[in-house]
Amino acid sequence: MSDDIYREIILDHYRNPRNKGKLPDADVSIHDSNPLCGDEIDIHLKVDGDKIKDIRFEGRGCAISQASASMLTEMVAGKPLTSVKDLNKNDILESIGLMNLGPARIKCALLSLKVLKLGMVKYYAERDPASAKKLQEDSKGL
Amino acid sequence: MMQKGALNVEKIRMDFPILKRKVSGGKQLVYLDNAATTQKPLAVIDAIRDYYMNYNSNIHRAVHQLAEEATIAFESTREKVAKFINAKSTEEIIFTRNATEALNLVAYSWGRANVKKDDKIVITEIEHHSNIVPWQILTTEKGAKLEYIGVDDNGYLKMHEYKGHLDSNKVKLVSVSHMSNVLGTIVPVSDIIKMSHEKGIPVLIDGAQSVPHMAVDVQKMNCDFMAFSAHKMLGPTGVGILYVRRDILEKMPPFMGGGDMIKEVHKYETRYNDLPYRFEGGTPNIADVIGFGAAIDYLNNLGMDKVREHEMELTWYAIDRISRVKGVTLYGPRNMNDRGGVVSFNIGDIHPHDLATIMNDHGVAIRSGHHCAQVLMERLDVAATSRASFYIYNTKQEIDTFIGALEEARRLFKI
Numbered sequence: 001m002s003d004d005i006y007r008e009i010i011l012d013h014y015r016n017p018r019n020k021g022k023l024p025d026a027d028v029s030i031h032d033s034n035p036l037c038g039d040e041i042d043i044h045l046k047v048d049g050d051k052i053k054d055i056r057f058e059g060r061g062c063a064i065s066q067a068s069a070s071m072l073t074e075m076v077a078g079k080p081l082t083s084v085k086d087l088n089k090n091d092i093l094e095s096i097g098l099m100n101l102g103p104a105r106i107k108c109a110l111l112s113l114k115v116l117k118l119g120m121v122k123y124y125a126e127r128d129p130a131s132a133k134k135l136q137e138d139s140k141g142l
Numbered sequence: 143m144m145q146k147g148a149l150n151v152e153k154i155r156m157d158f159p160i161l162k163r164k165v166s167g168g169k170q171l172v173y174l175d176n177a178a179t180t181q182k183p184l185a186v187i188d189a190i191r192d193y194y195m196n197y198n199s200n201i202h203r204a205v206h207q208l209a210e211e212a213t214i215a216f217e218s219t220r221e222k223v224a225k226f227i228n229a230k231s232t233e234e235i236i237f238t239r240n241a242t243e244a245l246n247l248v249a250y251s252w253g254r255a256n257v258k259k260d261d262k263i264v265i266t267e268i269e270h271h272s273n274i275v276p277w278q279i280l281t282t283e284k285g286a287k288l289e290y291i292g293v294d295d296n297g298y299l300k301m302h303e304y305k306g307h308l309d310s311n312k313v314k315l316v317s318v319s320h321m322s323n324v325l326g327t328i329v330p331v332s333d334i335i336k337m338s339h340e341k342g343i344p345v346l347i348d349g350a351q352s353v354p355h356m357a358v359d360v361q362k363m364n365c366d367f368m369a370f371s372a373h374k375m376l377g378p379t380g381v382g383i384l385y386v387r388r389d390i391l392e393k394m395p396p397f398m399g400g401g402d403m404i405k406e407v408h409k410y411e412t413r414y415n416d417l418p419y420r421f422e423g424g425t426p427n428i429a430d431v432i433g434f435g436a437a438i439d440y441l442n443n444l445g446m447d448k449v450r451e452h453e454m455e456l457t458w459y460a461i462d463r464i465s466r467v468k469g470v471t472l473y474g475p476r477n478m479n480d481r482g483g484v485v486s487f488n489i490g491d492i493h494p495h496d497l498a499t500i501m502n503d504h505g506v507a508i509r510s511g512h513h514c515a516q517v518l519m520e521r522l523d524v525a526a527t528s529r530a531s532f533y534i535y536n537t538k539q540e541i542d543t544f545i546g547a548l549e550e551a552r553r554l555f556k557i
Contacts, residue, residue, distance in 0.1 A: 002500040006554045015491070037495045038512050038526050060525050062493035105499060 013067035023056040030119040039065040041115045069112035084120045085139040148451035157183040169505030172540045177531035179373045189436035219435035228359040233417040236384040241350040242272040244369035244384035249276035251397045259285040261314040266291040268322040271514040273348045297325040297474040316345045320352035325474035326484035357446040377434035380427045398423035453483035456532045469557040483532040490557035494528040504547035
C-alpha cells in the first residue's frame with residue numbers, strides 16, 4: 001500500500017512544490033492546521049473580478065498534505081473563486097491518485113481544500129456578506 | 143527462539159492476547175507505542191470482568207455484601223499503589239481519572255491556595271502539555287510567572303538555569319517530569335528536589351513515564367507530589383494516581399465537591415471527609431481501579447528492576463540499529479543509564495506521519511507527531527518526530543521488523 005501512496009508524483013510535489021511561497025498584496029490569506037498531525041497550511045489569494053489570478057501556499061507537514069496543497073493550487077489557478085465551493089473530497093483524492101486513504105490520513109489530504117474554502121468565504125465575507133453565507137452553506141460537508 | 147535476558151518474554155507474551163493480532167492485511171502486530179499506552183494482560187481484563195460479573199456495586203456506602211466486596215477490592219488497589227511507590231500510608235494516595243487530572247488537582251487545589259501575584263512556578267522544556275497548561279492557567283489567573291529550565295542539545299536539563307530560578311527567591315513550586323516522553327531523558331529528580339527543599343519549595347514529579355518502567359520510591363526521592371497513570375503500566379484507561387505527602391495534603395482545600403468527599407452536609411456548610419477521600423468526589427472508576435490492582439500484581443511478579451533491565455537492553459539494541467540507518471537523526475541522551483525505553487528520531491525529509499503510515503503497512507505501530515510536547519518540539523526545531531517505545535513484551539526480533547520497515551521507507555523516499 002505504501003508503494004501506492006508514495007508514488008513519484010506525490011514525492012515530486014512534496015519535494016518540488018508548485019506555487020509555494022508568500023504572495024505580497026494578497027487579497028486574502030488564511031491559515032489552518034491539523035491538530036492530530038501538526039500539518040500546517042497557509043493559502044494566499046489574489047483575486048481579479050471573480051477569478052483566482054494568483055495563488056500561493058505555505059506550509060509544513062507530511063508528504064500527503066503538502067503534495068495535495070501543491071496540486072490543489074495548480075487545479076484552481078485561473079478558475080472562478082466561487083467554483084471552489086464545488087470541489088469535494090473525491091476531486092482531491094482523484095487528483096492525487098489516492099482513493100483509499102484511511103480516516104487519519106484523509107485529513108492530511110483534505111487540509112488544503114479546507115483552507116482554500118475558508119479563504120473563499122473570508123474573501124466574500126469582507127465584500128459581500130450575503131453571498132459569503134451562502135457559499136459557506138454550499139461548501140459544507142468536506 | 144529463546145530470549146536470554148532479564149525477563150521471560152516468550153512466557154509474558156502469552157498473557158497478552160492482543161499481541162497475537164494481525165493487522166494491515168495479515169501482518170503480525172509489532173506494538174511499539176507503549177509510551178502512549180501499554181497493552182493489558184489477561185489478569186487485568188479478567189479482574190474487571192470479574193467485578194462486573196460477580197460483585198458490581200457502589201463502594202464506601204452500602205452495607206450489603208456486594209458493596210463490601212467491592213470496597214475491599216477497590217481499597218486493596220490503594221494499598222498496592224502505596225506499596226508500589228513506597229508511600230508512608232494509603233492516605234497519601236488519591237485516585238483520579240489520569241495523570242493529567244492529578245496534575246490539575248494540584249494546580250487547582252494547592253496552587254490556588256498558595257500561589258500569589260509575582261510568585262514563580264518552575265517547569266522544564268521537556269514537559270508534556272499536561273504539566274504545562276495547568277500552570278499557564280494558574281499563573282495567568284494569579285498574575286504569577288511560569289519559568290522554564292531549558293534542555294541542552296544532548297537532552298539534559300540545564301541545571302544552572304534551575305539554580306538561577308531558585309536564587310530569585312520567588313519560586314513557589316517546581317514541577318518536572320521524571321522521564322521525558324520524547325527524549326527518554328531520565329531527569330536527576332533527587333538533585334532537583336534536594337536543591338528545592340533547601341529553599342523550602344515543594345516539588346511535583348510527573349511520573350507518567352517513569353513509574354511504569356523502573357522502581358520508584360517516593361520517600362527515598364523525597365518528592366512532595368507525584369502523578370502517574372494506570373494505563374501506561376498494564377492497567378486500564380481512566381485511572382490516575384496522585385501521591386501527596388501527608389503534611390501537605392492535610393492543608394489542601396478540596397478539589398471537587400460532591401458525594402463521598404464529605405462527612406456531613408448541611409444547608410450552608412459541609413464537614414469534609416478524611417484523607418484521601420476528601421479529594422475523591424463522586425463515584426470513582428471502581429472497575430478499572432480494581433483492574434489496576436491486577437496490573438500492579440503483574441509488575442511486582444516480574445520485578446521492576448528486571449523490567450528496567452529488559453528495557454535498557456532493548457533500547458540499546460534499537461539505538462544501535464537505528465543509528466546505522468542512512469539519514470537518521472536520533473534525539474536524547476546516548477548514555478543508557480540516563481534514558482528510558484523511548485527512541486525518538488527523524489529520517490531524511492520523511493515526515494513522521496508518512497513514516498508511521500509505511501510502518502503500519504508492516505504491522506509496526508509507532509507514534510508520530512509532537513507527542514503533546516510542542517514546547518520541546520520548538521526547542522528541537524522540528525515539527526514532529528517518530529517515536530518507538532518499548533515494554534516488557536517487546537523483543538529484539540520486533541525491533542528487527544521495525545528496522546526493516548525503516549529501510550523500506552528510505553527506499554520509497556529515495557534517501
